C-alpha cells in the first residue's frame with residue numbers, strides 16, 4: 267500500500283524531470299522539480315504548510331482561527347488549501363497589478379480577497395503591511411508573513427533540498443532559481459551545502475530587481491525594469507534570504523523568458539508560468555558557463571494557466587514590446 271493521507275501529505279515529493287530539449291542542446295542534465303504538481307499548483311504549497319504548522323506549534327493559531335497574508339497569489343492559493351483542510355479561515359491582501367486569474371481562483375477556493383493599490387514596500391499601505399495590521403485586529407489570527415517568516419525557507423530545507431539530493435543520488439553540480447521571498451533558494455541552498463560545499467548555488471533574477479546586483483556586487487540596487495514576471499524579483503533582502511550561501515547570479519530578460527516558455531510548449535509539450543521560464547533560462551546560462559557534462563537542477567514553479575491574460579496573450583505581449591517567436 268502506498269497511500270498519502272490527505273492534503274498535507276500530498277504536498278511535496280514531486281518528480282524531478284529532465285528537460286529533453288535543453289539537456290540535448292547544452293550537453294548537461296537540465297532537471298526541473300515539478301512543483302506545479304502540488305495540490306495548489308505551485309512551489310508555494312510547501313511554504314504554506316510549513317508556516318501554518320509553525321503557527322499551530324507555537325500556539326498562535328488555535329482551532330477555527332484565521333490566517334492573513336499579503337501575497338501576489340501562489341502563497342495565498344497554497345494557504346487556502348492548507349487552511350481549508352485544517353478548519354481555518356484565510357484573508358488575502360493582494361496588490362492590484364496582479365492577474366485576474368489569481369484573484370478569481372483565490373475567491374473560488376474560499377479566501378476573502380482584498381485587492382489594494384500597488385504601492386512600494388516603504389509605503390505604510392503596502393499590501394504586506396496592511397495584512398500584518400489587519401491580523402493584529404483579529405482574535406486567534408496570524409499574519410503568515412512569508413517574506414520574513416523563516417518557516418518558509420525551513421520547508422525547502424526539510425523537503426525540497428533533501429528530495430533533489432536524493433533524486434540525483436548526490437550527483438548535482440548546480441542549483442538555481444529565481445527569488446521572491448527567497449524561501450526556495452535559501453532553504454535548498456542550506457540543505458545542499460550541508461551535503462556538499464561543491465554544489466554551486468546560483469540566483470537567477472529577472473530585470474527590475476535588486477538581487478542580481480546584491481549577489482554580484484554586495485549592493486542591493488535595482489536594475490532597470492519592469493518585468494512582466496510575477497512572484498519573483500525583490501528590492502530588499504528578506505529574512506528568508508539573509509545569510510544564504512549564494513555562489514553567483516545570472517540575470518534574464520523578459521524576451522528570453524517568453525522565448526523559453528513558448529519553446530517549452532511547442533517543442534517539449536510543457537505549459538509553464540513566467541518564473542519557470544526565468545529559471546530554465548538561468549539553468550541554460552549556467553550550463554553554458556560550466557560546460558557540457560554537468561547536472562543542473564531548478565524549480566518548475568507553476569504552470570501557465572494563471573497567465574492566460576498576460577504571458578499567453580499576444581496583445582499583452584506586444585503592448586510590452588515582447589515578441590512571440592514561433593519555433594516552427
Ligand code: PMP
Pocket residue numbers: 308309310338339340341444445446447448449450451496497498539541542567568
Ligand atoms: N515562482 C512563482 C510562480 C511564485 O509565486 C513564487 C513566490 N512568490 C516564486 C517563484 C518564488 O519563490 P520564493 O518565494 O520561494 O522565492
